[in-house]
Every structure is written in C-alpha cells, then in structure tokens.
Amino acid sequence: MVLATVTPPWAYTLQLPPDPRGPGIARATLRTVLRVHGMRDLIDTAELLASELVTNAYRHSSGPYSLRLRGAGRNRVRVGVWDSNPQIPAPFCGGDPDEPDVLAERGRGLHLVRECAESWGAYPIRGGLPGQGGKVLWAECTVPPCPGPGWGRQPE
Numbered sequence: 001m002v003l004a005t006v007t008p009p010w011a012y013t014l015q016l017p018p019d020p021r022g023p024g025i026a027r028a029t030l031r032t033v034l035r036v037h038g039m040r041d042l043i044d045t046a047e048l049l050a051s052e053l054v055t056n057a058y059r060h061s062s063g064p065y066s067l068r069l070r071g072a073g074r075n076r077v078r079v080g081v082w083d084s085n086p087q088i089p090a091p092f093c094g095g096d097p098d099e100p101d102v103l104a105e106r107g108r109g110l111h112l113v114r115e116c117a118e119s120w121g122a123y124p125i126r127g128g129l130p131g132q133g134g135k136v137l138w139a140e141c142t143v144p145p146c147p148g149p150g151w152g153r154q155p156e
Contacts, residue, residue, distance in 0.1 A: 010037065011070040016054070018063060026054040026067045033069050034077065042077055045141040049117055050079045052109035053137050057083035061134070072140055076118070080138035082125065088135050092122035110137075118142050 014029050016022040030050045034043050050067060057065035061083035068080040091110035114120055117139035127133035 009071055011068065014067045014069075016058075016065050016067065018058065018061070018065075020058070022058050022065070023051055023054045027051055029067070030069060030079070037071060039075065039077060039143075041143040042075065042141055045116055046077050046079055049113055049139040049141060050081075052113050053079060053081040053139065056089065056109055056137070057081045057085075060087075060089070061085040068136075073142075075143040076140060077142075078138055078140045080136050082134055082136045084134040086124055086133050086135055088122045088124065088137070092120065092137055113137075113139050116141070 012029075012033055014026060016026060027047050027050060030047055031043055034040065034046060039046075050069075054065070054067055063084040065081060065083035068078075068082070070078045070080070072078040089110055091114055118141050120137075120139040122135055122137045125132070125134045125136060
C-alpha cells in the first residue's frame with residue numbers, strides 16, 4: 001500500500017506601513033517563507049514578482065499595504081499585494097497594454113510581472129468603511145518540470 005503525503009495549504013500575510021523599507025522587508029520575508037516550505041527553486045521568480053507588486057503598492061497608495069503569500073499546489077506560490085488605492089493599473093486591467101519605453105525610468109514593473117508570472121490578475125476590494133477598500137494584484141509562479149532525457153543536446 002502506498003500512502004500519499006498531503007501538504008496542508010498555507011498562507012502568510014505581512015502588513016506593511018507606507019515606508020520605503022517595506023519592499024525590502026517583503027522580499028526578506030518571502031525568501032524565508034519559501035525556504036521553510038521547501039520551495040527554494042521559486043525564490044528568484046517569486047521575489048521579482050513580490051518586489052514589483054509591493055513597490056507598486058508603496059508608490060501608488062497613500063496608506064498601509066500588505067503582502068500575502070499562499071501555497072497554490074505542489075511547487076507553486078501565489079504572491080498577492082493589497083493596497084488602499086482602488087485603481088487597477090493598466091497592465092492588469094485586461095486587454096493588451098502598450099509596452100513601456102525601453103528608456104523609461106518607471107512603468108516597466110507590472111509588465112515584467114505579466115511576462116514572468118505563470119498567471120496573474122487583479123480584483124477590487126469593496127469596503128464599507130474608509131480604509132477597507134482598494135485592490136489586490138496577484139501573480140503565481142511555479143517550478144518548471146525537469147527536462148527529459150536529451151534536453152539541451154544538439155541534433156546530430
């Protein structure tokens with residue numbers, strides 16, 4: 001008889017103040033959480049996604065924001081960021097937004113998230129009291145399967 005090991009779902013939420021150190025704290029927390037859950041192979045991509053989403057929240061909202069990390073299956077993590085600004089930015093509104101200028105100093109982060117994430121999205125949060133609304137931007141990444149035999153070989 002073979003017993004399957006089931007990993008219980010997990011989620012962490014980190015509340016961040018409107019402080020320029022917030023994105024660095026979020027990245028350090030993400031690295032720790034993924035190491036603890038045996039997802040070291042996801043750290044680089046997930047850290048890039050979290051960094052861009054958290055920095056966007058810091059720059060474009062005036063209040064606190066939060067990072068939520070959630071296991072989304074074997075070797076898959078969802079990175080979500082809530083902030084109090086209800087406006088969903090163009091790269092996450094749907095459609096095919098214009099590519100940012102390659103020389104622009106800002107405006108490429110969310111396009112980068114769309115390119116690097118396995119899946120991504122956004123949804124509004126409706127709140128009844130001030131400070132309870134806003135939006136969530138999220139992105140998922142996964143470890144690609146190991147290549148099969150012959151991967152990387154040149155045809156003869």
